[in-house]
Amino acid sequence: MEYLIHIAILISIYAILGLSLNLVVGFTGLLSVTQAAFYGIGAYATAILLVSTGMNFFLAMFIGMIITGIIALVMGFVLSKFKDDYYALGSFGFNVIIYSIFLNWQSLTNGPLGIPGIPRPTLFGFTFSENAWFLVLSAGCAVAIYFICQFITKSSFGRVLKAIREDDKAIAVFGYRTLWYKLAIFVISAVMAAVAGSLFASYITFIDPSSFTLTESIFILAIVILGGLASNKGAIWGAVFLILLPEILRFVGFPDEIAAQMRQVVYGLILILLMLYRPQGLVGEYRL
Amino acid sequence: MSIIPQLIVNSIIAGAIYSMVALGFNLIYGTAKFFDLGYGALAAVGGYTVFYFYDGLGINLYASIILGVFVSGAIGVLIYRLVYAPLRKRKSSSMVLLVASLGVMTALQSIVAIIFTSQFQTLSRDAGAERIYTIFGGVITQTQLVTLILGVLIMISIGLTFRYTLFGKAIKAVGDDEEVSKIVGINTTKIIGWVFFIGSAIAGLAGILVGFDTGIEPTMGLDLLLKGVIASIIGGIGNVYGGVLGAFLLGFIENFGIWKISGEWKDAIAFAVLIIFLLFRPQGILKK
Numbered sequence: 001m002e003y004l005i006h007i008a009i010l011i012s013i014y015a016i017l018g019l020s021l022n023l024v025v026g027f028t029g030l031l032s033v034t035q036a037a038f039y040g041i042g043a044y045a046t047a048i049l050l051v052s053t054g055m056n057f058f059l060a061m062f063i064g065m066i067i068t069g070i071i072a073l074v075m076g077f078v079l080s081k082f083k084d085d086y087y088a089l090g091s092f093g094f095n096v097i098i099y100s101i102f103l104n105w106q107s108l109t110n111g112p113l114g115i116p117g118i119p120r121p122t123l124f125g126f127t128f129s130e131n132a133w134f135l136v137l138s139a140g141c142a143v144a145i146y147f148i149c150q151f152i153t154k155s156s157f158g159r160v161l162k163a164i165r166e167d168d169k170a171i172a173v174f175g176y177r178t179l180w181y182k183l184a185i186f187v188i189s190a191v192m193a194a195v196a197g198s199l200f201a202s203y204i205t206f207i208d209p210s211s212f213t214l215t216e217s218i219f220i221l222a223i224v225i226l227g228g229l230a231s232n233k234g235a236i237w238g239a240v241f242l243i244l245l246p247e248i249l250r251f252v253g254f255p256d257e258i259a260a261q262m263r264q265v266v267y268g269l270i271l272i273l274l275m276l277y278r279p280q281g282l283v284g285e286y287r288l
Numbered sequence: 289m290s291i292i293p294q295l296i297v298n299s300i301i302a303g304a305i306y307s308m309v310a311l312g313f314n315l316i317y318g319t320a321k322f323f324d325l326g327y328g329a330l331a332a333v334g335g336y337t338v339f340y341f342y343d344g345l346g347i348n349l350y351a352s353i354i355l356g357v358f359v360s361g362a363i364g365v366l367i368y369r370l371v372y373a374p375l376r377k378r379k380s381s382s383m384v385l386l387v388a389s390l391g392v393m394t395a396l397q398s399i400v401a402i403i404f405t406s407q408f409q410t411l412s413r414d415a416g417a418e419r420i421y422t423i424f425g426g427v428i429t430q431t432q433l434v435t436l437i438l439g440v441l442i443m444i445s446i447g448l449t450f451r452y453t454l455f456g457k458a459i460k461a462v463g464d465d466e467e468v469s470k471i472v473g474i475n476t477t478k479i480i481g482w483v484f485f486i487g488s489a490i491a492g493l494a495g496i497l498v499g500f501d502t503g504i505e506p507t508m509g510l511d512l513l514l515k516g517v518i519a520s521i522i523g524g525i526g527n528v529y530g531g532v533l534g535a536f537l538l539g540f541i542e543n544f545g546i547w548k549i550s551g552e553w554k555d556a557i558a559f560a561v562l563i564i565f566l567l568f569r570p571q572g573i574l575k576k
C-alpha cells in the first residue's frame with residue numbers, strides 16, 4: 001500500500017510537470033527543454049527557505065514560485081529571440097547553466113551533497129507526515145493545476161497561443177503582441193513547475209542537483225509528447241504511463257540497475273516511434 | 289612557474305577534441321539540415337567498441353581502433369536508414385527530427401550502459417606511463433598530440449574532398465538543394481547515407497581518443513556533442529573551417545574562463561557563450 005501511494009505521489013508530481021510543459025510545447029509550439037531547471041529552482045528555493053528559516057511550507061512554496069517566475073521571465077525573454085530548433089538548443093543551454101549553479105554555488109545549495117532534512121508541510125498545526133496525507137496534498141495540487149490549464153487553454157488567451165503556434169506572423173498582423181503572450185505562458189508554465197519542485201523537495205525530504213539535469217527535462221518532454229501535444233488529459237496519461245513503466249520492468253524481474261537503464265531505452269524508443277508513426281502522441285491534437 | 293603556457297596548451301587540447309566532434313556534426317548538419325543529437329551517443333559507441341576489443345578481447349590496438357571507428361559509422365548509417373531517412377522522406381519538420389534524435393541518444397547510451405554497466409572505464413592499459421611532451425612550458429600527452437594531429441588531418445581532408453572530388457561536390461550540392469540534386473541525377477539517399485557514415489565514424493574516433501585521454505562512460509556523448517554543437521554554431525554552422533575555428537575559440541574561452549574560478553563552471557561558460565552568440569551573431573563567425 002505504501003508503495004502504491006509512493007507511485008501515486010510521483011505520478012501527481014510528474015503530471016504537474018507534464019501539464020505545465022504542455023502549455024509551452026503543445027499549445028504554443030515552442031520546443032522548450034528546460035522544465036527541470038524551473039522544477040529545480042522551485043525545489044531549491046523551498047528547501048533552502050524551510051531548512052534555514054523554518055517558515056511555513058506554503059509560504060516557502062509561494063516565494064519559490066515568485067523567484068522561479070522572475071528567472072523564467074528573463075530566460076523567456078532571451079529565448080523569444082530564437083525559433084524552432086535554435087529555441088530548443090537555447091533552452092538546453094539554460095538547463096545546463098541552472099544545473100551548474102545548483103552544483104557549484106556551494107554556500108547556497110550545498111553543492112553535490114544536496115540539502116537533507118527538509119520538513120514535510122504543515123497547515124494549521126497539521127503535518128502531512130503520513131504519505132497518504134501527502135498524496136491528498138499533491139493530488140490536490142495536480143487537480144487544481146489541471147483545471148487552471150483547462151481554463152487557460154479554453155480561454156481567448158489560449159486561442160491566441162494556438163494561433164501563435166500555427167502562424168505567429170499572421171496573428172501579429174491582427175494586432176496581437178506575440179512576445180507578451182509567449183512570455184506570459186512561459187512564466188505561467190515555469191511557476192507551475194516550481195509547485196511540482198516544492199512538493200518533490202518536501203516529499204523526498206532531500207534534494208541534490210542530480211534530479212534536475214537536462215536528462216530530466218528530456219524525460220518531461222517525453223511525457224508531454226507521449227501523452228499528446230496540446231491535450232491536458234494527454235499530459236496526465238503520459239505521466240501515468242512513464243512513471244508506471246519502470247515499475248513494471250522491475251516487477252518483470254530486471255535488476256534495479258538494468259531496470260533504470262531499460263526505462264531510458266524504452267522512453268528513447270517511444271520518442272523515436274512516436275515521431276515516426278504518431279507525432280501527435282496518444283491523444284494529442286497537434287503535431288510538431 | 290607561470291600557469292599561462294599550460295592554459296594555452298589545455299585550450300588547444302580541448303579545441304582539438306571539440307573540433308573533431310564539430311567536424312562530423314557540421315558535415316551532417318550541412319547536408320541533412322537538422323540537429324542530430326543521436327550523434328553524441330556514437331562517440332560512446334566508438335569508445336566502448338575499442339574497450340571491448342582492446343581491453344576485453346586483447347586485440348591489437350590499431351585493429352581495435354579501426355573496428356571502433358567502423359562500428360560507429362555503421363551504426364550511424366543504420367540509424368539514418370531506420371529513423372531519419374523515413375522522417376525526411378515525409379518532409380517532417382526539423383523539430384520532429386530533433387526529438388527523434390533525442391530519442392536515439394537516450395536509447396543508444398542506455399543500451400551501452402546495459403551492456404557495459406555505467407561505470408567509468410579507462411581505455412589505456414598502461415595508464416600513467418604515457419609519453420609526455422613539453423611545449424613552451426606546457427605539458428601535453430601523446431594521446432592529446434595524436435588528437436590534435438588527427439583533427440587537423442580530418443579537417444584538411446574534408447576540405448580537399450569538398451573542393452576537388454566529385455563526391456565532395458555531390459555532398460555540397462545535396463546540402464544546397466536536395467530536390468535539384470535529385471533532378472540532375474545525384475542519388476541523394478546514398479550520398480546522405482555516406483555523410484552519416486563519415487560523420488558518425490568521426491564521432492566514434494573522437495570518443496576513442498577521449499577514452500584514451502581521460503576515460504569512457506555511457507553518458508560521455510552528450511557532453512561532447514553539446515560542445516561540438518556550440519563550436520559549430522559559434523564558428524558558423526555548416527561551414528567546415530568555421531566549426532574548427534569555433535572549437536578552438538571555445539577551448540580557449542573555457543580554459544581561460546576557469547582561470548580564476550572553479551573548473552566546475554566550464555559547461556555553464558560554454559552555454560553562456562552559445563546564448564550570447566545566438567543573440568548577437570546567430571550566423572557564427574564564418575558565414576556559410
